[in-house]
Amino acid sequence: MITHRQLSILNAIVEDYVDLDQPIGSKALIERHNLNVSPATIRNEMKQLESLNLIEKTHTSSGRSPSELGFRYYVNQLLEQTSHQQHKKVQRLRGLLIDHQYDISSALHAFANELSMASQYTTLVMRPNHKQDIISNIHLIQANDYLIIMVVVFASGHVEHLHLTSAKRISNDELNKISNFVTDKYNAWSSLQFEQELNSFTQSVSEQDFIKTMFETLQLHFDNQSNGIFMGGKVKLIDALNESNVSSIQPILQYIESNKITELLDDMSNSSINVMIGHEIDTSLSDISIVSSEYHIDDRLKGRIAVIGPTAMNYQNVIQLLNRIW
Template identity: 80%
Template sequence: MISDRQLSILNAIVEDYVDLGQPIGSKTLIERHKLNVSPATIRNEMKHLEDLELIEKTHTSSGRSPSELGIRYYVNQLLQQTSHQQQTKIQRLRDLLVENHYDISTTLSAFANELSIASQYTTLVMRPNHKKDIINNIHLIRANAHLVIMVVVFTSGHVEHLHLATQVPLSNDKLTKISNFVTTKYNKWNNQQFESELNTFVKSELEKQFIKEMLHTIEIHFDNQSNGIFMGGKVKLIDALNESNVSSIQPILQYIESNKITQLLDDMSHSTINVKIGHEIESSLSDISIITSEYHIDDRLKGQIAVIGPTAMNYQNVIRLLNTIW
């Protein structure tokens, strides 16, 4: 445990280090925070924090910088405080959906860019899992002798256009009947009742195969899209790193662009704010932090947001921003 004064000093060191980008000395703390104690007292308290490995001394300055452990202590205090605060929720995502005619990809790309501008850091928005959405309607449109367009409409308003290459000679009337059947029976897909009803609906093996290919196409498409990530402000991550940790850029970008980030967001999936700092993310990463939260399209359909910045990031502003998003 640390005292209230030591906690105040730790918080001040973290926040000043974020603002100034350099180690913080006792003189800076006294001047910036109008502390009514002597420099010697501040130095003694800083020595205690250093012994606890919450702050550390660099070789190039007499000041102290927060360690990963110290930042974690600071962040835990912030999370505890904000968990008791009531925030006004902003449903900006719904407005973006309307503005972009319910095109999910365009909407989430715009959302990622807006969040990056608001937070001043790189942001990732993971595509929601549409398996949790409800298909409202499926339409089949013949484009030519070998191609059928499948239009999938969800209750959220989202629409997907999928292509089906087929040699089966199906009339427009037959395609309409198949559309209506699959729309009605879709949620029974992959059970015995569906097979029984399918056998009653069509006798032609070619038509049965066409319907099964439809369903597999939907399933594969959503499996492939479940890991879709939209990035905003990639350059902000590079800007946030300085000459002392510029070598971290490549492994950080490799991590973000790999499947590891998807797994991390899945592991951090929770309705509350989650924070991973430096080595908590991966042993090879020491210079970034990732703050995640959920966003909602409706009560069922939701995904993950991640804000990525240096370990010395403005946690207070980012946590406040994510707390306002529904």
């Protein structure tokens, strides 16, 4: 446990280091924060913080910079404060969906770019799991003798277009009957009950195979989409890194572009703000932080958003930004 004065000094060092991107000395602290104590007192308190591994001294400067542990201590204070504050929530994604005619990929891409502009960092938006959504309607449209377009309409307003092939031509009346059957049965699907109802619906082997293909196509499509990620402001990640940490760009980008980032965001899956710093993310990473929270399309359908930046991130602004998003 550190004293109130030590906490004030740690907070000042973190905030000045984020602003100035250089180690902070005792004189600079006194001048920038009007501290009514002597430089000797500040230096003694800084030595105490250094002994606790909350700040560290670089070889090229007499100043101090926050350690990963120091950033963690600072962030924990912020999270504790913001958890007791009331935030006016903004449902921005609903407006983007309307603007983009309920094309969710286009809306999420725009959402990622807007978050990047607002935060000034790289952002990730994970596609929501549409298995949590309800299919309200399925339409089948004959494109040619063997190609059929399956139009899937969700309760959230989102629409998907999938391509199917049929071994033989299916009439429009048959397609309508199949559409109604699959729409009715998909949301309450169970393999045993489905087989029984499918046999009652049609004795045609080709129609049964086609309906099974519809279900398999939907399942595979949703499984493939569950890992979909939209990135905004990728160049900002490179801009945020400086000469001392430029070597960490490649492992960070590799991590973002791998399935590891998806697994990490899944593990951080709750409605509160989550912050992971440096080696907390991965033992191979440093100089990077991820701030994550949840977004909602409606009460049922939700996904994850993440802001990625250096460990010297403006955490206060980012946490407040994500706290406003519903």
